[in-house]
Amino acid sequence: MSDAPNAEQSISITIDGTAYRKHNKHWYPDGNIIFTVENLAFRVFKSFLIRRSEVMALVLTVPQPNEPSEDNRTSHNQQSMIDGIPVVSLSDPARDFDLLLDMILPQTCASAPISSDTPWGKLLGLAQIAQKYGVDDVLAQTVVILDGILPTTDNQGAYTGPTDPICVIEWARRCSLPQYLPMAFYYLTTIQWGLHNIDLRTIQRLPPSDQVRIQQGRAKLQSEVIKAAVTRWENTCVGSWRPEKGCPSRDRSCWMGYEGKAWDADANEERWTNLLLHPLEELSKRVDDREIIPLSGVCSSCRQEFIEANRRMRRDLRAKVMYSNSDSDMEDCPRVIRVINWKDPRTPVIIGGTHYYKDLYHWYDDGNIILIVQDxxxxxxQSILIKRSQVLKDVLGLPPATATNEANGSVSDRQPILFEGAPVVRLNDKARHFQLLLNVLLPKDFDKLPISEDLRREDLMGLTQIAKKYEFDDVTARAVSVLQKVLPTKEQPDKPISTRNSSFNIRLWVQVINWARLCGLPQFLPLPFYHLATNEWKDANPESLSKAVSSGSVEDSYRPRNVAGFNLRGWGFPAWEGVPRQRMWDDTRRTNVERRN
Structure with missing residues (x-):
């Protein structure tokens, strides 16, 4: 019975007499600021938000407004505090703030927080809150995805009823994204309202000027269609009207010259009605090879003329739709706001009597742990690390090391090094690799993905190694998937890896072998041995080659020779007469299979 209150206390918190529920992902025990949004409480890191958002920097650094007391003569600060941590209340939807934090504090890199599968309603909210707080890279990434979902040219896209485009119109104006307005108005202009059971108040969400625009747009659009299409031979809907010129080829079997119809008489009225109600969609079917309406009774020249004329009609009509349904006061609004550059010069710092440099990207003034990696x-x-890595959770949770006095054999606790109250921990890794790991855990922006083929091969291999060491499994999986496109695997024997000389190739292959063994990734082993076996050794520099192969094991130095029978006696390598060439493939497979210990 005693467990229930503890469990309840662990997921809820009371602030100023109001109960909030701790967010299941973005409540970090060592966070130094709390946001209350609707009924949720988020405990995050002030400096990280300030670095990502100029608006947040102003909100969190400007003093809170003072609230007059009852006698209207004195005032007191109304900012709430709990356990010494400031509490800030936001008026945003909790769903939007949650998704924004998912973007800037991702929980995994196995899958992106947003994609084309994300409901576009959630993306609208994310774009709005990202623009509100000036998180420009998140806004840009969201707009890119929305461009593939919402119609911006002549397709209906995600719209399934009048409520959808009305929401988009309201949102596009709030966010100054005018590119989504024309097709939203076009959908409302061409929709058959009688087919949708909606409340009249839905359309009344738009201002009166927009309601007038929709009604006038319908009449104007149909007028433009009639003007451009009524004289076309394929659009006759009554009788067997014959065009004056007839078929240019004088082909009397061509319907253009005989009956003046592109399809059966029963379909004439349907095609004409569809052209009046949904002109862009109907014209798209007439020019799209995948959806083109069969023209069984039309000669090739008339068929080509039919396609070109309807394509030209669609282009002109679309241009008029885009112009008439745009907001003139939003024409010059940029789609994406400027991208903020957060680069700072390296700053020296003395910790424990030793000179180091604050990392360019990952030195947060309110951070609660300092990790020394090289210089x-x-x-x-701390919670960002231990939430994703059990190894770091164990390492950072260990008690301080002990020191032994050699004179008397006594043992005493070694005092941990502190810097401005934060414990200092030294890691035996490469600073570049650890920085890449933190770029994944605490991404700077979305202009460049933290793990992509744009990274150097050495960086990808180093990131994989350090992620494997600290058991960031999702980071490892993502890095390996990218490396499989960069390094050759069993499925990519001809993948080019270097344009330099043979000595460089040999050193690289040996490096890949050592790295693959260290990381326990045997899928990268067979082909490096294969390439070493088939390399043009005679073109390699002997001194460079000796250094390269000597970095591997003695057994590995035999493997390329054993497979291909190359004579390396003159370069100081163990000599062997080789094997028959018909056994080359069998030996390659047998000698290059790794046995994991």
């Missing part, structure tokens, strides 16, 4: 000092947030 770089990273000041970050």
């Amino acid at each position: 770089n000092a990273f000041r970050i947030f």
